[in-house]
Amino acid sequence: MNIDTARARLRPVSASDIDDLVHLDSDPEVMRYVSGGVPTPRAVIEEWVLPRAEAERRRYGTGTWALCDPATGAFLGWASLRTPRHSSRTELELSYRLRRTVWGRGLGTEAALALIAFAFDHLGTERVFASTLASNIPSRRVMEKIGMSLTGIHLCDDSDLFGTPDAPGHAVDPRTAPYDPDRYEVEYEILQTEWRRRSLRWSSTRHRSA
Template sequence: MIIETSRMLLRPVERDDIDDLVRLDSDPLVMRFVSSGDATPRSTIEDWVVPRAQTELRTGRGGMWTVIDRRYGAFLGWVSLRAPRHSSRPELELSYRLRREYWGRGLATEAARIVTDRAFTDLAAQRLFASATSTHTASRRVMEKLGMRVCGIHVGDEYDPHGFGEVEYDLLREDWQRRNAVWPSSTDLTA
């Protein structure tokens, strides 16, 4: 499934995206809240990230979409939905990552809103959740703009491997439906 808005194109991740994904995850500022700035090894992206995302997309349990600038064709980053392995509930985890030169333009919110709508319409999720370190205010703001609410704080446990404190947000299907009664859907974003 390819989704277009006036500013971006979201398409399922492909093996051809590996170089862009490696470059993205090699930026210490992009990775500072993910891995304290450490790059994701290329082998992890090739052997685990891309194959898992493609499998999730094929099985209807999520997926990863590359975010492409519609005007110039530039790789901006990615957004994903992933079924947690530890849960049998109909829930998905939302994640996103953008190249730093595109921060602060509302692109993460726009891309996240698109896949949030997909989670509840096409993938039958009852709950969507996401987390960020307590100090990552920009990422937390994206979640809040989606209508997500704080549902947990993790300090010094397996969810907080770097000692920053993790804040978990969630959005329930009923809350998403209420939000959509007043907000335009992501498909209304195309001009």
């Protein structure tokens, strides 16, 4: 299913996107908060990334969408909705990755909003969440702009955890524990009920403005 936004088109990724996906993941700045700048091998994209996206689409109607320029068809990045493998909740994980040349234009926010609307309005999802390193401020701003709230902070190796009510783990006192934003991961979420409230407020504001 294609999803159109004001300035982009989201279409399911396919084998024709492999070169663009490899090129995207070869940029150290793009991969800075993903792998420390290490590129993703082509074999991983061909044998794992793409098949997993296609399996998600066939089974759940989710997966990965290529973010494209609607006028030229140029590949700008991707955004995805993934079904967690070990979760009993009706929830989806949101991810996105854009070429450095289009950073700062709000396209990530636009794509993320489109997928959240798709998740809640068409898939009946109850919760959408996203995570990144605590030091990844640009990505965190996108999460906040689309209405997500911070729900958890934990060490990337999961040895310590605090701030997540569903998984209390071994509590860490942020006042005394050493904190390195490159070692901690943050998780944000938005619930369907909150999305509905926000949609009503936005609709009401547009109606009054008109």
